[in-house]
Amino acid sequence: MIWHIAKRELSNNLNSLRFALATVLLLGLMLTNAVVHLREHPERVQRYRERVSEHQNHIAAHASNSLYDLAQEGPGYLYKKPSDLRFCAEGSETFMSDRAQAGYHRWSTGTLKSFWILAYPSATPNRDNVRPDVTKVDWGFIIGYVLSLVALLFTFDSISGERERGTLRLTLSNAIPRHTVLIGKFLGAFISVSIPFILATLVNLLVISTSSAVHLDAEAWGRLGIIFFVAVLYTCLFLALGMLVSARVQRSAVSLVMLLLVWVVFVVFMPSTLASIAGKFTPSGPTYDFSERSWKLHDELSNDYYSRHYKEPEGSTKRIEIDGEYVTKDAEQQEQLHKARLNLRISEVNRARTITRISPVTIVQNLLESFAGTGFERHLQFLENVQTYVREFRTFIVDTDSADPESLHIFGVREGMSQKPVNSDAVPKFEDTLNLSRDFNTAAMELLLLTLCVLVLLSGAYLAFVRVEV
Amino acid sequence: MITTLIGRELLNNLMTFRFAAAVFITLLLVVANTVVLIEDYEQRLESYNASVKTHHQEIREKQTYSAGEVEVDRPPNPLSIFNVGLDKRLGNEVWISHNYVPTLWEARMNASDNPYLNILSSIDIVFIFEVVLSLMALLFAYDALAGEREHGTLRLVLTHPIRRGHILLAKYISAMLCLLVPLLLSLLFAMILLTATTSISLGADDFLRIGGVVLTSIAYLSVFYLIGLLISAVTQRTGTALMLAMFVWGALVLVYPNLILAAIRSSDIPQAKAVSAFNQIKQVWDEFDRERKQYLATDDFPGEDPTFNIDGIGFFYEYFPKDPLTLLYFYYSMMTFGELDEKFEREVPHAQNYFQFLIPSTIKAAERAWLIRKQALEDTLVRKSNMKRTLLKLSPVGMYDTATQAWAGTDLKGVRDFFDAVRQYRQTLIDYLDSKNAFASRKWFAADEGAVDWSTLPAFSFKKSGVETNAKRALPDLLLLLMLSVSLFMLISLVFIKSEV
Numbered sequence: 011m012i013w014h015i016a017k018r019e020l021s022n023n024l025n026s027l028r029f030a031l032a033t034v035l036l037l038g039l040m041l042t043n044a045v046v047h048l049r050e051h052p053e054r055v056q057r058y059r060e061r062v063s064e065h066q067n068h069i070a071a072h073a074s075n076s077l078y079d080l081a082q083e084g085p086g087y088l089y090k091k092p093s094d095l096r097f098c099a100e101g102s103e104t105f106m107s108d109r110a111q112a113g114y115h116r117w118s119t120g121t122l123k124s125f126w127i128l129a130y131p132s133a134t135p136n137r138d139n140v141r142p143d144v145t146k147v148d149w150g151f152i153i154g155y156v157l158s159l160v161a162l163l164f165t166f167d168s169i170s171g172e173r174e175r176g177t178l179r180l181t182l183s184n185a186i187p188r189h190t191v192l193i194g195k196f197l198g199a200f201i202s203v204s205i206p207f208i209l210a211t212l213v214n215l216l217v218i219s220t221s222s223a224v225h226l227d228a229e230a231w232g233r234l235g236i237i238f239f240v241a242v243l244y245t246c247l248f249l250a251l252g253m254l255v256s257a258r259v260q261r262s263a264v265s266l267v268m269l270l271l272v273w274v275v276f277v278v279f280m281p282s283t284l285a286s287i288a289g290k291f292t293p294s295g296p297t298y299d300f301s302e303r304s305w306k307l308h309d310e311l312s313n314d315y316y317s318r319h320y321k322e323p324e325g326s327t328k329r330i331e332i333d334g335e336y337v338t339k340d341a342e343q344q345e346q347l348h349k350a351r352l353n354l355r356i357s358e359v360n361r362a363r364t365i366t367r368i369s370p371v372t373i374v375q376n377l378l379e380s381f382a383g384t385g386f387e388r389h390l391q392f393l394e395n396v397q398t399y400v401r402e403f404r405t406f407i408v409d410t411d412s413a414d415p416e417s418l419h420i421f422g423v424r425e426g427m428s429q430k431p432v433n434s435d436a437v438p439k440f441e442d443t444l445n446l447s448r449d450f451n452t453a454a455m456e457l458l459l460l461t462l463c464v465l466v467l468l469s470g471a472y473l474a475f476v477r478v479e480v
Numbered sequence: 481m482i483t484t485l486i487g488r489e490l491l492n493n494l495m496t497f498r499f500a501a502a503v504f505i506t507l508l509l510v511v512a513n514t515v516v517l518i519e520d521y522e523q524r525l526e527s528y529n530a531s532v533k534t535h536h537q538e539i540r541e542k543q544t545y546s547a548g549e550v551e552v553d554r555p556p557n558p559l560s561i562f563n564v565g566l567d568k569r570l571g572n573e574v575w576i577s578h579n580y581v582p583t584l585w586e587a588r589m590n591a592s593d594n595p596y597l598n599i600l601s602s603i604d605i606v607f608i609f610e611v612v613l614s615l616m617a618l619l620f621a622y623d624a625l626a627g628e629r630e631h632g633t634l635r636l637v638l639t640h641p642i643r644r645g646h647i648l649l650a651k652y653i654s655a656m657l658c659l660l661v662p663l664l665l666s667l668l669f670a671m672i673l674l675t676a677t678t679s680i681s682l683g684a685d686d687f688l689r690i691g692g693v694v695l696t697s698i699a700y701l702s703v704f705y706l707i708g709l710l711i712s713a714v715t716q717r718t719g720t721a722l723m724l725a726m727f728v729w730g731a732l733v734l735v736y737p738n739l740i741l742a743a744i745r746s747s748d749i750p751q752a753k754a755v756s757a758f759n760q761i762k763q764v765w766d767e768f769d770r771e772r773k774q775y776l777a778t779d780d781f782p783g784e785d786p787t788f789n790i791d792g793i794g795f796f797y798e799y800f801p802k803d804p805l806t807l808l809y810f811y812y813s814m815m816t817f818g819e820l821d822e823k824f825e826r827e828v829p830h831a832q833n834y835f836q837f838l839i840p841s842t843i844k845a846a847e848r849a850w851l852i853r854k855q856a857l858e859d860t861l862v863r864k865s866n867m868k869r870t871l872l873k874l875s876p877v878g879m880y881d882t883a884t885q886a887w888a889g890t891d892l893k894g895v896r897d898f899f900d901a902v903r904q905y906r907q908t909l910i911d912y913l914d915s916k917n918a919f920a921s922r923k924w925f926a927a928d929e930g931a932v933d934w935s936t937l938p939a940f941s942f943k944k945s946g947v948e949t950n951a952k953r954a955l956p957d958l959l960l961l962l963m964l965s966v967s968l969f970m971l972i973s974l975v976f977i978k979s980e981v
Contacts, residue, residue, distance in 0.1 A: 285600030
């Protein structure tokens with residue numbers, strides 16, 4: 011019986027204007043998405059490869075000079091590997107830097123050079139900012155905004171429309187339990203929304219996978235499967251919402267107005283308003299404060315250094331030791347300062363992101379980002395990779411230096427360290443990796459939240475429909 | 481007769497759920513967001529003030545003329561509450577020095593410092609109107625004709641001796657009156673909140689600009705109402721009209737602006753034009769560098785050392801900062817010593833002569849490089865973004881956004897006004913240094929005979945362009961919206977007059 015109702019619903023929908031329009035809209039969007047991705051992604055990958063080889067050349071050049079040179083210069087810029095699934099969610103990717111600077115130098119005097127520190131540059135801000143501000147057409151946009159609107163447009167009259175026409179009374183006069191009718195209708199609407207979406211998705215993936223420029227491996231397909239599942243869950247959320255309102259409201263027009271308002275508030279405005287409110291809570295302090303603190307720390311250290319440095323005779327080991335202590339301690343302090351600022355910023359964003367989760371569209375976009383390997387979570391993963399690599403690199407320097415018997419083992423000064431060239435193959439290189447299991451851990455909570463919302467709305471629709479008079 | 485019709489329509493519209501919902505939702509969104517936006521503005525103003533104070537202090541602490549780089553700040557625009565435009569996205573702090581000509585691409589951010597917060601979207605009042613009012617206008621319009629046709633009341637009305645055009649006009653006027661209620665009411669609340677905030681002082685000019693925003697909003701509303709009316713006139717059933725209206729809304733407001741910008745190629749790879757301009761600029765500086773080296777080689781001082789062996793507590797920098805993407809290339813040098821040892825006294829005249837030669841020739845090279853760079857930036861970065869803006873205008877949303885940005889002064893032109901002022905101030909700084917004969921002075925690099933007194937340096941001030949400039953920039957798009965309204969109305973009359981009831 012459920013299938014009977016679902017089939018009737020389906021055939022009603024398939025012949026309707028909204029089905030045709032939804033198909034055209036989704037197909038057009040998905041096709042654009044695929045074409046844009048095919049155009050931009052090979053360039054992006056190419057650029058990443060060039061940069062990685064640049065990084066390796068940088069290391070090789072300094073390694074062939076001397077260990078001191080390598081230790082002073084650092085590994086240079088470390089780049090974030092572009093995700094193959096960027097077409098699924100790239101919304102926030104443009105606002106985040108694609109690199110970390112493991113070779114930030116601040117000063118040099120006649121005899122001393124500052125050691126490198128790990129700095130976190132922000133995305134190049136101004137160059138493209140003059141262009142108009144819009145969201146990217148990625149799956150996140152298509153699913154989050156367009157698909158949810160389509161889902162509401164398919165369900166707003168599913169019950170109230172039948173009641174208006176009187177067919178609901180007719181259906182219920184048969185010996186069918188109400189929940190069967192509801193489930194049948196839900197299935198019908200679900201299938202009719204799924205058809206254009208699946209069609210559009212297939213076309214999108216077909217275009218992307220047939221191109222030789224972009225390669226998707228088995229893991230990527232697995233991720234795409236999960237993303238598709240999230241999209242289905244999200245669609246169900248809006249279908250359930252549509253049915254809930256449709257069951258409670260007498261007239262279809264009123265039902266649509268209500269649904270549209272709810273949609274506008276939750277999908278369009280909620281994320282931005284909540285984000286701006288959340289952004290207010292703890293500002294991380296403007297730059298001048300940071301640079302002031304940085305200079306102050308440096309000044310204190312250098313005053314102390316100069317007072318001790320000139321007391322020792324020129325060329326003595328003691329003087330080299332003082333020099334080395336100054337350089338290494340300065341680098342340590344400054345790096346800690348940078349890291350503290352980064353952590354402050356991250357915790358601020360995390361707080362804001364937690365609050366914006368009230369809106370389902372943010373949940374979906376977060377989920378899509380974590381499975382597509384883009385977005386904030388991925389950025390954090392990248393930063394973690396960078397920090398691990400930096401530790402590895404420093405350990406390598408220490409080990410190589412201690413293996414050289416001629417070295418004084420005083421870090422920070424040319425005279426105190428090994429002067430021999432290093433075999434560049436032995437130097438650890440940075441390789442950015444993506445890790446799915448970690449993504450799943452962070453996403454599980456959001457997935458649960460989304461499922462919960464769907465269940466609540468579905469049972470709400472059921473209760474509303476069971477009690478309603480026809 | 482037409483007044484009777486208007487009265488009837490007005491009553492029909494006012495007593496509906498959608499009217500109540502429209503008023504409620506716009507009020508809620510506008511008031512809630514205005515509070516947040518005002519707070520955001522206050523925070524930006526606070527950090528602007530703090531930053532101005534720091535920079536003011538900083539320049540006074542500079543001991544030598546060569547260290548005298550002035551940093552100036554762009555004040556936040558209070559009208560960014562209406563349309564934030566580029567106000568928050570472009571840099572608001574730029575350093576001015578004799579050796580390069582600043583553009584907005586060199587500007588940095590002083591406030592809202594957490595760059596990761598950009599991943600969260602932001603909002604303004606115009607955006608609320610853009611989304612909600614267009615939706616409302618379509619919801620008011622979709623059944624205006626199709627509904628009456630379905631109910632049969634249209635036939636009834638037409639049995640009276642009324643011209644069909646009058647019916648349309650009555651419907652249009654009454655619906656616009658109804659739609660103005662949420663618009664004006666929410667704006668009223670926003671204005672009350674704005675004027676109650678002490679940190680925001682709006683002048684007469686600002687009120688005129690806000691008036692311009694309101695006018696543009698009304699034109700935008702009218703376009704969307706007429707689009708809905710057109711749909712209603714061509715369709716037979718309200719259900720169809722509603723579906724069509726919703727998809728048209730989705731396409732115009734949601735899909736088109738994003739789609740068109742995604743489809744337009746925005747590549748990071750510099751175009752041939754930019755590359756050749758960069759090479760030209762490089763040549764200018766190479767030539768400068770040759771002259772400089774030649775001077776050093778031929779002057780009385782042996783060797784080519786630009787520090788003339790002078791050393792002490794202080795610093796010496798010299799390098800060519802470059803960025804091929806924004807075509808930035810210049811010669812940066814700074815030599816500043818707090819104390820000078822007696823033993824360097826012989827070298828000081830050499831250095832003085834050198835700087836007397838070097839600085840004017842740096843300024844000259846910077847000006848020459850700027851002429852090339854200005855044109856190339858215009859051709860590559862600005863034109864590309866302008867083309868995108870033009871394409872956006874194929875949707876009324878694009879016109880509305882551009883016009884309101886122009887009124888608020890947060891568009892590209894408005895922000896560039898600031899950078900024009902900055903470039904002018906750079907000239908003031910150079911003239912000031914020149915009048916103090918700073919390039920040839922010992923104080924250019926050494927503060928041993930006392931630090932430089934910066935108190936007579938004229939302060940930087942930026943005055944927003946007058947309201948007539950805003951109007952001039954906004955009127956094309958406002959006129960486009962109005963013309964679109966008129967032509968849509970004519971189209972509807974044609975369709976409606978010919979249609980059977």
